[in-house]
Amino acid sequence: MAELGELVTFSNGRARPAAGARYRTYGANGVIGTSGEFNAGPRSTVVGRVGSYCGTVHYSPDRCWVTDNAIIATARDGVNPRYVHYLLKRLDLNRYRIGSGQPLLTHAILNGLPVPRLGRAEQDAAASVLGALDDKIEVNGRIAAAGDALVRARYDEAAAVAGAVIAIGELGDLVRRGVPPQRIGRDENYIALEHMPKRHMWLSTWTDASGVTSAKRRFAAGDVLFGKLRPAFHKVGLAFVDGVASSDILVVRAKDADRRGWLLAALASDDVVAHACAVSDGTRMPRARWQDIAAFTVPWPGDGAARAFGGFAAALARRVEAAASESAALAKLRDALLPELIP
Template sequence: MRDGQATLGEIVAFSNGKSHAGGNGTAYRTYGANGVIGASGHFNAQAHASIVGRVGSYCGAVHYSREPCWVTDNAIIATAKNGVNPRYIYYLLKRLDLNRFRIGSGQPLLTQAILSRLTVTRMTRAEQDSAAAVLAALDDKIATNERIAGLADELVRARYEEFAATATASARIDRLGSLVRSNTPAGRIGRDEHYVALEHMPKRHMWLTSWTDSSNVISAKRRFDPGDVLFGRLRPHFHKVGLAFVGGVASTDILVVRPNQRIHRGWLLAALSSDEVVAHASAVGDGTRMPRAGWPDLAAYEVPWPGDDRVRAFNQLTTSLAQRVGAATIENRTLAALRDTLLPALIPTPTA
């Protein structure tokens, strides 16, 4: 071991998660290989632990929990040893790109032994605190923006249910919006255009806050504009429906629905993202293992209609919230890019 270097095992205590928490309760988040997957009445990891994906396609993914949590046996618990900044450990593990140390081909795997042997640059506590403070400030702002988006989603759903409960009429979905049918060949898609696939769409969250570029697109896609509603038609029970803040191209496993009138956008978004419409799409989808919802089935579905005045007021609310969430989304991408740029400068790794 060179001077100025240490092994991860010297500064981090590793332990495997466990399969079942047992009992009931929702006091603690449950983490799997790639983040939160539910809740539990018990915890097996203390506050400020890092969670490392142990098996499968998310092997090496790293998450951080401010609070005590339950970690499943698909992940490894990483706890900072005495005198080590726990937030620094999280960023150090992110910096190491742990997926490259996996073993196995059919089922990738990381072990405590592999992690413990990895060599890192030794940093003083003051250096750890300084690096973690800068990176954590960026991540904390990102988390705040994400909470705003989550609260906006809850507010729109609650107001939709309130208006729907008092509606005395109904309207077909195709009265509110129309399907964008034309596909764009891969050769006519710019490499820097925004691309949305199903994996970029969060479950039961009506704001599309994630996308990538089109550099790897090799087949025709469906073009969408800002303000369009995207509906995940493949396995619709996953409840992937959201409003686009940017224009771009989407996977053909996604239906692009454009409001017929601007004042209908909010009601169209809330209706398509409602539990009732998603349940209907799941029930009528073609296929058993990989069901797909069709536009004709959605178009003919009738949703509550509270009247023009209430739909207009609802759209004003939704538009205002969408503008705030859209601005936060763009800010988060800037903050994340800055964090990723600073990470290797603030937390160096040994050179060969």
């Protein structure tokens, strides 16, 4: 056995990165933006230092900026940098946090953790197998991002030449069916706002409903979920599964399945989100209302063009869904192999 500090050096990130888009910026829970400068070298591991994401672990293959909510972990000479990433994931660092109101990880805690002393060949083998799985997951993530960008671009093109407008409420209905907690199965899929990525129209992450203690909204695969709490976070996406959603989410169902793509693209558009923000109730915790969104008009290219767009969006959604399903299976395999490869 060895102490973690024999394999890894730790340094704190810094606040307020320089403006720019050259490098990714990491906070305690992963990428949060971009920066014009970097303070961590390639193949660094980023560890959540403070707060609710204390102990989370992310890997950056490239130079990046790390904020002061996180710690930069750098492999010492002779240690495989990607192995360090998986070693830190294996340690489940959140259990070593101190403090209750504001959880914290310190360098002293990290440096003293006991870890296995694997040779370089074993490190390389573990990093190669686990890294190959994560690399494929990353490729699938890029497929989803490209699909999102393509739908938005096609929508903008069609909207620019549309000769009419249509109210959102003519394209979709609000699903008002509430479900009390005692009627929600523990194994049902549950989507809350934290499972909805910002400005990304494919909802490929959810959890089970075992922790649900309050009433939720029932949704079905193909429904569009719209985050009504703090709509500026731009959380709008297509559900791939049936399940229940947080009461902070509007569930919108297409009136016509062939027009679902236009409904999705419209609800996820900057114009609709900006309108939802402008008419939201509340200051500290603004909430959008369905009646305001339903009355908002968006460009309408005509029924034929909208249906053709719907077919295009549906084909992309199926490809993204398949990629997301594959990523979930790969992640499950990776997590099963991790304790076998790094005891």
